[in-house]
Amino acid sequence: MSDNGYKQIVILSGKGGTGKTTISAAFASFENNKVIVDCDVDAANMHLMLKPKSEISHEFSGGKKAAINNEICTQCGLCETVCRFDAISNFTVDQLKCEGCGFCFRVCPANAITFSPSIGGNYFECELEDESKFFYAKLFPGEGNSGKLVSEIKKKAINSIKDSSRKFVIVDGPPGIGCPVNASISKADFAVLVTEPTLSGVHDLKRLVKLLITFKIKMGIIINKSDLNEAVAEQIKDHADEKEIPILGEIPFNSEFVKALIEGNNIVDVDESVKKELLSIWEKTKSYIIN
Amino acid sequence: MNQEQTEEMKNTKEKIAFTSTGGSMESLLSEQFGRCQYFIIVDPETGKFDAISNLGEQMQSGAGPKAAELIHHHGANVVVTGHVGDKAEDVLKRVNIKIVTGYKGNIKVKDALTEYLSK
């Protein structure tokens, strides 16, 4: 919570393909006056669904990379000798292999190597039809998602809410449990974990729950495709019980999900029963945040 | 840590580092440790404070431990923040900085100071 009383909800899944983005977009549609952030910068997708009416592009810096200035280079080969990432050959640096350690830059006797931040990609500040704000980013190939980038894009989003009457920040979190996830959950009031009853789904869910507990962030679970495997679904519920995490809802396997995706529609515009279920999940989520 | 250093710790005055979103006591506290914008380091006896900008905000990785190093070099022995990561925690413990977590970003640094001192 912050000074103007907005709430921040982050949607996470651990494993990819569980329906996290679809559910995030559904939640977003239930509220006017919100800010949406797509933190899955490795494979940003939400913009395809939200169809922003305008966007402003900004650059962000990635990791530092070395480059050899061939006019100064004396071809002594010391850089190639010290590089442990096989990134230097024929007095040029392979940008994809360069790890960014700066060893060559520091060791070069002729000062022929530069070492500066590369452009990691772009982030976009968008406005939606209902005048909500939306942020997403695109990385250049070979660049890794980083906590820094997620922090940066979230900060832009939060700044845009500060002087407004917007009530909710909805964060579509990155997959996995690494540093980008840590950055995406900072300051969150509540985390919604979208999981599916598959072996890998449960595996990833448990790791995520552990992480959120250490951050003392309240959470709830949505079991998507819940009827895919009853036994595994039970396992999820047992785990939730044990950790005292509420099950916010279960959504049976529904081909409308995919259909909506294909047509670029929001699931809530397509299927009434799913809309009802998701709306009740959203109301429940809100009740947990307010208490 | 040897005997001498332990003695030194006992004799030094308390200096409290707050993670902050701005450079003054009026700024809101930052929940993030490694990637906060500023550290406000307060001497509670005199009420004087230093605002140190945290380079960790711009770091690709390892911002937490680096932030611990920063406040250690500025003589802090308490840190008040939202959450501290494992790696940063290790460093803070190594240099005997007391960790106070669980603060939310809706409180001003000066109020967090009052709250901390009243405990």
Place this chain on the structure above:
Amino acid sequence: MNDLKISIASGKGGTGKTTIAASLASIIPNSVYIDCDVEEPNGHLLLKPKINTEEFVSKLLPKIDPFKCTVCGNCVEVCEFNALINLKFEITLIDEMCHGCGACAYFCPEKAITEIEKPIGVIRRGITEDNIYFIDGLLNIGEVAAAPLIKAVKKKIPEGGTAPYNTAIGKGTSSYKKGIIAVKNEFYDSQIDNETTSYKKEIPKGRDDFDKNDFDNKIFSDNKSFLDNVKPESSSSEYFKTYIIDSPPGTSCSMVEAVIDSDYCVLVTESTPFGLNDLKLAMEVLKTIRVPFGVVINKYDDSYREMEKYLEESKTDLLLKIPFDRKYAVSYSKGILPLVLYPELRTDFFDLYETIKRMIGLEMGKVQSV
């Protein structure tokens, strides 16, 4: 024909990449499945290999001699990864952050830093019930160095393939599975350096010749005639090995590390705008690193035309379409490869394999003619 390295990648998670990779490995004779998704390796859940060797992979870490160190801070300054922290009374290292570049040791004026090895993860090797050689890497939690582990896993590729599964199978005993496992360790120990070619000559019989039959008979006894039709012709050209490399999802440096230098990359996508968007990103990476590729559309839905339209426009090869079917998802949720339960999929994967081989052949022809 030489050995083949086929990588399986996808821009987006959850497209079925691992299922496709494991399915492909399961129908290819002499295949070796390599799981390079070291942060979340899931291939073992589907292939259920019996693991018989585990070995640690290390990176080099600096070790500071406290008697020589003057806490000058030079090493801290040259470390780009913030792995070294100056505590004033000493310098400490945060293991997980270190990329092992060696700069600190080089620049230490007191020569106080030496480098020691530290495990970052483990490489597991084994064999599955139907004789797929299995290799995967498992990164330690909290470790940042995924790419070096992937590199190490890929270095195991030649070793994984040279173990003599053909000898055991060639005898045609029904207990061949046990036989293989028994001889395997011995071979890892004694014949790791054997040239691939040397045993190719010694063993004239292709593994697929009967082991697929054996496997098929057990599981699809009611479906035998069908399978006879789809089984690929066994010929002398089948003695090369095929390495199926399961890449991590996304387009980051670990994906690049996994797919680089493969002969061909299969990009797995799904019939949604998300799938298409992520596919485009992955295609960009492959073009940059010059790996030829084709596309498999998983969870195919013919109402989404854009995907095929895009592939056509960009002149990208469409290798296979796997229809969207709930029963495949159920099978996966139980950790069973869909093609084990639904043999109609086997035909698709045999075709896919043939297509890939043809594509690689074309690609090689192209290279030669240039």
